[in-house]
Amino acid sequence: MGRSPCCEKAHTNKGAWTKEEDERLIAHIKAHGEGCWRSLPKAAGLLRCGKSCRLRWINYLRPDLKRGNFTEEEDELIIKLHSLLGNKWSLIAGRLPGRTDNEIKNYWNTHIRRKLLSRGIDPTTHRPLHQPLSDITISFVKQEERINEEKEKILRCPDLNLELCISPPFQEMNNSHHVEPVMKREEGDQGFTLCFTCSLGPHKSQGCKCNNSSSTVVLGL
DNA sequence: AAGGGATACAACCGCTCCTCG
DNA sequence: TCGAGGAGCGGTTGTATCCCT
Numbered sequence: 001m002g003r004s005p006c007c008e009k010a011h012t013n014k015g016a017w018t019k020e021e022d023e024r025l026i027a028h029i030k031a032h033g034e035g036c037w038r039s040l041p042k043a044a045g046l047l048r049c050g051k052s053c054r055l056r057w058i059n060y061l062r063p064d065l066k067r068g069n070f071t072e073e074e075d076e077l078i079i080k081l082h083s084l085l086g087n088k089w090s091l092i093a094g095r096l097p098g099r100t101d102n103e104i105k106n107y108w109n110t111h112i113r114r115k116l117l118s119r120g121i122d123p124t125t126h127r128p129l130h131q132p133l134s135d136i137t138i139s140f141v142k143q144e145e146r147i148n149e150e151k152e153k154i155l156r157c158p159d160l161n162l163e164l165c166i167s168p169p170f171q172e173m174n175n176s177h178h179v180e181p182v183m184k185r186e187e188g189d190q191g192f193t194l195c196f197t198c199s200l201g202p203h204k205s206q207g208c209k210c211n212n213s214s215s216t217v218v219l220g221l
Numbered sequence: 222a223a224g225g226g227a228t229a230c231a232a233c234c235g236c237t238c239c240t241c242g
Numbered sequence: 243t244c245g246a247g248g249a250g251c252g253g254t255t256g257t258a259t260c261c262c263t
Binding site: 014015016017049051052055056059060102103106107109110111 | 228229230231232233234
Binding site for chain 2: 254
């Protein structure tokens with residue numbers, strides 16, 4: 001049972017791509033566009049899985065890729081975006097033209113992680129290392145005050161160009177509320193709108209059935 | 222010069238999300 | 243409304259290269 005494999009594994013190459021394979025892939029995409037990745041390998045005469053072709057094109061062959069070392073500005077931007085978005089590498093990559101999610105993810109794990117650790121900052125939480133748990137307080141009484149602080153903190157990053165508006169969560173929470181934030185660009189929108197009332201998901205999207213616009217975060221990503 | 226550990230990054234894997242019939 | 247299939251994402255692995263002893 002289960003899903004059929006994305007390709008005939010027995011007849012596909014794996015590992016590093018050869019120059020000839022690259023050339024075939026580039027030529028095919030130039031001629032026909034990206035289209036359906038699943039059928040692309042056969043059409044291009046490649047013994048590769050569609051996923052492999054997609055990855056190779058997106059991360060290495062695309063003509064608009066920047067390549068080369070990350071600048072200090074890019075470093076700082078990645079750190080700021082990661083502190084806001086977490087491991088949402090594709091979203092972070094969207095703010096860095098010419099950089100791919102895979103490239104940023106690798107760069108984070110090899111360089112930035114170490115850089116933050118050397119600064120005494122936890123790369124996961126972006127808090128000082130060895131901060132005792134007792135120092136982290138969870139308060140619902142001062143919630144509004146705390147949200148305003150967060151709002152100010154984020155707005156102090158004008159270089160991120162994130163249009164943000166944060167309001168207190170809706171009071172009457174019930175068990176159906178999710179915890180994990182989900183972001184999605186709405187059609188024709190200037191940014192992302194997160195709904196903190198019903199699902200922490202996209203406001204007025206599939207996951208959001210409320211009309212409480214006061215509990216949203218708009219991220220102009 | 223050799224070899225062994227560390228590092229960097231390309232590529233793979235498995236899962237979730239999204240779309241469409 | 244539901245399920246199948248394709249696309250996309252994030253975590254992990256494999257391997258080439260670098261560096262130190």
